[in-house]
Amino acid sequence: MNNWISRRHTALMGLAVLGTAAILFASAAPTLADDVVLKVYTALEEEQLPIYKEAFEKANPGINIEWQRDSTGVISARLLAEKDNRQADIVWGLAATSMMVLDKEGMLESYRPAGFDQIKDDFKDLRSGWPTWVGMDAWASAICFNTVEAEKLGLPKPTSWKDLTNPVYKDQIVMPNPGSSGTGFLTVSAWLQLFGDKGGWSYMTALHDNVKTYLHSGSKPCKAVGAGEYPIGISFAYPGVKLINDGAPVEVILPTEGIGWDMEATAIMKGTKQLTAAQKLADFAASADANKLYNASYQVLARKDVAATLPANYPADEDKLMISPNNFYEMADRRQAILDEWQRSFGSKDAPK
Amino acid sequence: MRCCLLLLGLYLTVTLVLPLYTLLAKSLQNKDGHFVGFANFARYFADPAMLQSFANTVHVSAIGTIITLLLAFLYAYALTRTCMAGRGFFRAVALIPLLAPSLLPGLALVYLFGNQGIFKSLLFGHEIYGPIGIVMGEVFFAFPHALIILVTALSVADGRLYEAAESLRARPARIFLTVTLPGCRYGLVSASLVIFTLIFTDFGVPKVIGGSYNVLATDVYRQVIGQFNFQMGAVVGLLLLLPAVLSFAADRIMQRKQVALLSARAVPLQPKPRPLTDRVFFCLAAAVAGFLLLVLGMALFGSLVKLWPYNLSLTLKWYDFARAGTDGWGPYFNSLRMAALVAAIGTAIIFGGAYLVEKSRGAGRLRAILHLLAMIPLAVPGIVLGLSYIFFFNAPDNPLNFIYGTMTVLVVNTICHFYTVSHLTAITALKQVDAEFESVAASLKVPLYRTFWRVTVPVCLPAILDISVYLFVNAMTTVSAVVFLYSAETKLMSINAINTDDAGNTAAACAMGMTIVATSAALKGLHSLILRRVERRTQAWRKR
Numbered sequence: 001m002n003n004w005i006s007r008r009h010t011a012l013m014g015l016a017v018l019g020t021a022a023i024l025f026a027s028a029a030p031t032l033a034d035d036v037v038l039k040v041y042t043a044l045e046e047e048q049l050p051i052y053k054e055a056f057e058k059a060n061p062g063i064n065i066e067w068q069r070d071s072t073g074v075i076s077a078r079l080l081a082e083k084d085n086r087q088a089d090i091v092w093g094l095a096a097t098s099m100m101v102l103d104k105e106g107m108l109e110s111y112r113p114a115g116f117d118q119i120k121d122d123f124k125d126l127r128s129g130w131p132t133w134v135g136m137d138a139w140a141s142a143i144c145f146n147t148v149e150a151e152k153l154g155l156p157k158p159t160s161w162k163d164l165t166n167p168v169y170k171d172q173i174v175m176p177n178p179g180s181s182g183t184g185f186l187t188v189s190a191w192l193q194l195f196g197d198k199g200g201w202s203y204m205t206a207l208h209d210n211v212k213t214y215l216h217s218g219s220k221p222c223k224a225v226g227a228g229e230y231p232i233g234i235s236f237a238y239p240g241v242k243l244i245n246d247g248a249p250v251e252v253i254l255p256t257e258g259i260g261w262d263m264e265a266t267a268i269m270k271g272t273k274q275l276t277a278a279q280k281l282a283d284f285a286a287s288a289d290a291n292k293l294y295n296a297s298y299q300v301l302a303r304k305d306v307a308a309t310l311p312a313n314y315p316a317d318e319d320k321l322m323i324s325p326n327n328f329y330e331m332a333d334r335r336q337a338i339l340d341e342w343q344r345s346f347g348s349k350d351a352p353k
Numbered sequence: 354m355r356c357c358l359l360l361l362g363l364y365l366t367v368t369l370v371l372p373l374y375t376l377l378a379k380s381l382q383n384k385d386g387h388f389v390g391f392a393n394f395a396r397y398f399a400d401p402a403m404l405q406s407f408a409n410t411v412h413v414s415a416i417g418t419i420i421t422l423l424l425a426f427l428y429a430y431a432l433t434r435t436c437m438a439g440r441g442f443f444r445a446v447a448l449i450p451l452l453a454p455s456l457l458p459g460l461a462l463v464y465l466f467g468n469q470g471i472f473k474s475l476l477f478g479h480e481i482y483g484p485i486g487i488v489m490g491e492v493f494f495a496f497p498h499a500l501i502i503l504v505t506a507l508s509v510a511d512g513r514l515y516e517a518a519e520s521l522r523a524r525p526a527r528i529f530l531t532v533t534l535p536g537c538r539y540g541l542v543s544a545s546l547v548i549f550t551l552i553f554t555d556f557g558v559p560k561v562i563g564g565s566y567n568v569l570a571t572d573v574y575r576q577v578i579g580q581f582n583f584q585m586g587a588v589v590g591l592l593l594l595l596p597a598v599l600s601f602a603a604d605r606i607m608q609r610k611q612v613a614l615l616s617a618r619a620v621p622l623q624p625k626p627r628p629l630t631d632r633v634f635f636c637l638a639a640a641v642a643g644f645l646l647l648v649l650g651m652a653l654f655g656s657l658v659k660l661w662p663y664n665l666s667l668t669l670k671w672y673d674f675a676r677a678g679t680d681g682w683g684p685y686f687n688s689l690r691m692a693a694l695v696a697a698i699g700t701a702i703i704f705g706g707a708y709l710v711e712k713s714r715g716a717g718r719l720r721a722i723l724h725l726l727a728m729i730p731l732a733v734p735g736i737v738l739g740l741s742y743i744f745f746f747n748a749p750d751n752p753l754n755f756i757y758g759t760m761t762v763l764v765v766n767t768i769c770h771f772y773t774v775s776h777l778t779a780i781t782a783l784k785q786v787d788a789e790f791e792s793v794a795a796s797l798k799v800p801l802y803r804t805f806w807r808v809t810v811p812v813c814l815p816a817i818l819d820i821s822v823y824l825f826v827n828a829m830t831t832v833s834a835v836v837f838l839y840s841a842e843t844k845l846m847s848i849n850a851i852n853t854d855d856a857g858n859t860a861a862a863c864a865m866g867m868t869i870v871a872t873s874a875a876l877k878g879l880h881s882l883i884l885r886r887v888e889r890r891t892q893a894w895r896k897r
Contacts, residue, residue: 087840214565247663
């Protein structure tokens with residue numbers, strides 16, 4: 001048993017490993033310009049980021065946006081976990097229901113952006129004159145309907161929430177689990193507001209018989225419908241519109257009884273070291289120019305003075321069907337109780353059969 | 354020696370124990386941070402759905418473990434103890450699941466067995482969404498983890514035992530039961546514990562393909578990401594540690610029974626051609642490899658197709674990453690850099706640590722504690738580990754908080770996340786090296802570090818290379834923990850893929866996934882070339 005690695009060889013290998021590590025570490029640290037860098041946390045869609053960034057930086061030279069983007073749940077959890085040493089300067093494009101959670105933790109700075117009087121009442125935090133967050137645009141629940149699969153199965157096109165309880169749809173519907181998904185919760189909370197507490201729960205019980213599975217994401221039901229896995233998915237309009245634009249045989253239906261909705265909102269983080277720059281971004285986010293950008297993806301905007309056009313393939317009348325008023329604060333207070341009840345009634349349906 | 358052990362203890366305390374403590378302590382607090390005893394646990398156990406989740410988790414973990422162990426053992430046996438054709442090929446193919454981000458198999462299984470799936474009829478009317486899909490996904494995902502341990506366990510054996518058995522006219526079955534199985538007992542037990550824990554805590558597969566079949570890991574997700582309830586998340590996170598604790602106990606019992614196989618006088622076993630056996634194992638291995646390739650092939654198809662399932666014409670446009678988002682190829686190079694750092698630094702820490710735990714003398718209790726600590730990461734779901742790191746490393750009074758938001762925290766976190774399997778591989782390799790080497794060295798007054806560098810490292814070089822490749826490929830695909838820790842400058846390709854899929858661009862997400870696979874596969878190829886050279890130089894003693 002001789003012929004081990006020679007000593008020199010071993011030493012060379014060790015050096016190589018250390019050298020690689022040193023080079024890799026050294027290549028870190030990008031150079032910083034004199035510009036102010038704003039750390040912006042967001043749940044906006046990836047494709048919107050470069051457009052929004054360019055528009056803001058053009059209007060505000062000397063301030064650069066550095067995005068930290070993730071899905072609503074992940075970015076909210078991260079903001080909350082960073083509470084004791086906040087990294088974000090401002091949040092631009094996060095669900096208002098998440099903002100309320102952050103607000104309750106005392107993490108948001110009060111600020112009234114320029115042009116605040118042009119923001120519709122529904123999009124304002126009206127509890128005091130100094131809001132902590134301001135709405136940007138709204139997104140509402142919707143039904144995604146796969147025409148090809150529905151035809152194969154001989155399913156009629158539903159037009160209302162009540163239609164979905166029709167026994168022909170047994171095991172054909174997917175929807176988000178309200179415990180995992182904001183979209184799921186806003187849909188459930190809309191049913192409770194539309195049909196009343198008793199009517200809401202009995203509606204969900206009837207719907208439950210037709211639901212195949214509850215998924216852990218708000219856009220997944222629509223995407224699964226787009227891939228032909230299920231004919232009907234309860235979701236929101238944006239992913240459905242995107243699927244239609246990509247050529248999938250999907251229709252986005254807004255149920256006639258009315259639809260639950262949430263909004264994207266902007267808020268400055270309390271304790272930011274870039275307060276002036278953050279306020280400039282908050283002003284921009286509430287401006288007419290920004291609202292026109294939002295209009296590329298959403299129909300319902302925060303500003304009164306921006307005439308919204310319908311984005312391509314977007315379902316009409318979302319603004320008329322959105323329930324109003326939407327009792328965000330009441331629903332936020334009851335959230336835990338509603339989710340517990342939901343979990344008890346429907347959470348363990350899919351035991352092994 | 355003791356000093357090194359303490360240093361390792363300190364490292365594990367800072368990168369594992371303290372972060373986990375900051376999160377798990379929340380299980381005893383209410384939302385305002387006040388101590389509330391076991392109120393959260395009481396609330397959790399009062400939920401009937403919870404017992405269901407627990408039962409579901411045990412159910413799929415048990416079935417998944419049995420299937421994976423059986424397949425991986427046969428496959429490992431075929432690779433190490435037979436002369437079947439194409440062993441190099443099969444060894445490479447078996448790593449596919451490690452190279453692929455969990456997004457790919459999830460999607461491929463849907464495309465294969467979903468409601469529009471090509472092979473839907475093979476499920477005989479059952480649905481892929483639910484326990485069947487979870488078990489299939491988990492077997493796919495856990496297979497290479499089991500294989501890497503079992504191959505290590507089976508590749509060293511004392512040929513003299515087999516010669517003795519044959520000269521005593523023992524039948525092959527008897528030799529298998531009395532020589533082969535006892536010889537790799539430790540590897541078998543660690544492999545099964547690893548897979549069980551892995552499946553028990555995995556969240557990626559159930560989320561993608563579990564439908565609403567709840568398991569504990571999806572409960573953590575629901576609590577933390579859906580409801581921002583860190584306290585209840587911590588409660589479930591603690592429950593998920595159960596199998597790790599059980600594993601540790603089982604491991605202790607087994608270790609007492611394991612004898613070093615490679616005594617200083619051992620003669621390495623050289624498999625002899627047995628035409629019939631070789632052919633049977635070839636067919637088995639081909640079936641397993643065929644399934645793995647099928648899944649990968651389907652994912653590749655998914656990355657090339659225009660619009661599944663309605664427009665199946667092919668396109669390369671999804672590989673144009675500059676189109677898909679703002680980041681282009683930046684995240685790819687971040688991923689590469691992180692994976693290289695994790696592989697280089699992680700291997701040194703983990704193998705060195707395993708050596709200290711296994712070969713140093715005295716300090717028995719400290720070594721036992723270190724070994725227990727090394728078993729924990731496997732049982733910690735990524736969400737829990739990622740959030741723990743925020744709470745610990747981002748705390749304003751933590752002197753280490755300057756690493757938060759940097760590449761360093763990603764590297765440290767990823768090393769921690771994949772510590773256990775690497776540690777067990779190292780331990781399995783080290784156990785096979787007779788402690789006599791150290792005794793002889795000691796009596797010749799050779800310092801321990803020189804024995805380590807001149808004997809242990811060369812003998813274990815294949816295992817060391819395996820560990821570094823394992824760390825590299827996992828760092829390329831990991832999402833669940835680092836998603837809470839990356840910053841704008843350290844965005845990773847694997848995270849980009851998930852976000853792209855979330856945005857509804859599944860095909861582009863697949864393309865990113867396939868790019869990761871190709872990179873890791875290229876590295877693996879390089880590894881095989883190096884390994885061949887290394888084996889010629891340092892492993893000649895294994896042959897006669």
